[in-house]
Amino acid sequence: MQPTKVDDTDGQNTFRDGDDEALLRLYRQHLSALYNYGYNLARDRSLVEDAIQDVFLYLYQHRDGVETAQNVRAYLMQSLRHRILHLLKSRSASQELTEANAFLVDTTQEPAWVRDEADAERSRRLKHLLNQLPKRQREALYLIYFGQLSYVEAAQIMQVDVKSVYNLVYKALTTIRQTTGVTDWLLVSAGLGLFAESFQKNFS
């Protein structure tokens, strides 16, 4: 087994053997991101709480063997993901149900661009559609857009290569935009208007 070292990116919270406080600082610093990610994955608070604790206890037990530096946040999320999937399996949770409920976009919030009832209706429709996308696409979207992680971090967490994460995101976005139909036309005509304007400016 390859040893792993966890070293915080800001260099302040280096987790070394015996330094319990450093581990707890790491815990406090990442708890919120881990909790949100875990909850969005499993929709079960107590399971998530157990899994987070397991992750940190594992780190604590293996604090002497940890060596190779990595991105801490991604490492913790990757570990949590692994742990949660394992716990779900061992509790024989329904896989279909879990998959359907994981990483759902929040339909109660409205995007900033909603100006009227028609926009709101469109947003609801698109969000509903987003929630029908394959779970892996939704997870990639969650990590990039909500977690504000880089593609490299997301790839580490999902255990795929960077290109695959990008493709998952791109595919999801394409699906959504292809069903925007009407507004697409509006935007295209707006675009043509602008084009005409710039054409006139340049050539008349």
Added chain:
Amino acid sequence: MLSPSTNYRTPEELAADPAFIRWVQDPTPATDAHWQRWLEADALRLVLEQQARQLVGLLQFQSVSLDLANRRGLEAKLRQKMVEIALPTVGSALEAPVLPLRPRTAPGWMAYIAAASVMAVLLTGFWFWQHRTIAPDRTYTTAYGQTQRIELPDQSIVTLNANSRLRLVENWTNNATREVWLDGEAFFDIRKKPGTKAAQFTVHSGRVHVGVLGTTFNVTQRRGTTQVVLSTGSVRLEGLPTGTQFMTPGDRVVYRETAGLPDDRRVERSRVNPANYMAWQQREWVLDNTSLEEIATMLNDQFGLMVLVNPPLSERRLSGRMSIESPDVFLENLSTILGVSIRRTATNQILIQPQ
């Protein structure tokens, strides 16, 4: 950062660019300027930008928040387990991996991990069952108008002000770290623990964590606001949205948990005379241009008094040293100094009105 000449062929390409995502989600003057330049380079980019912006806007996920009690509970649980693991009676550490430490897996490796994890869960459960040394929590509480001097297991002294609560997990002998949780107000005189690397003392107060080695300081945590005033030594504040801060004697840092306030405005830092903030230990308040409105709040925190100030008076201000030995005497003095009428209603509220 991208150069302004970057060409995106589709709205998806733009919407998937982390730099664009950050700009839409959380614009700053610098990113505004950058993307403005990008937009101006070609009129058609506006269409691309609008479509991409719509896509990014849709991607809102449910965020769950942990309240303070939950956070503390979870951390205490983790700490407890860490202590149990660190106890010298532990045989060998659990060898079964719970986490993947290698990015790619050979066939069959997952099965090994899964089996090992199950073993780990079983072993852990059995081990914790065998080693149930649950350290009791110890909580000190003070009533209104009462203060209490507490000697901690390491001989540090805490003076707890009225209407306050201090909690600690009572197993400091096994644990190199010392920590307490505070609601209300207290003055800490922390003894430096000699020789130990991790001898940090931590006061958890709201979202703020005050880490110290050996020092004296005052912490107030009331109504979602945490105030730390340092008298001697140095402390480190963690949990602030503006990042970790170090304090030197005479520094005062206030953190407000008010929702809707931008992060940088929640944290306020100033230089003060620390003695003024610790005078309550001598049963005095040092007022410094303090408004009647603020005094009413302080009376409520200290004595549980419901004080209603007639609005025209709420901005009357007062400076000086006043005894808080008895709330009645305090109110009498207040009435004389400000020339206002103070009376107690039948429902035991204090009314402050013009004479």
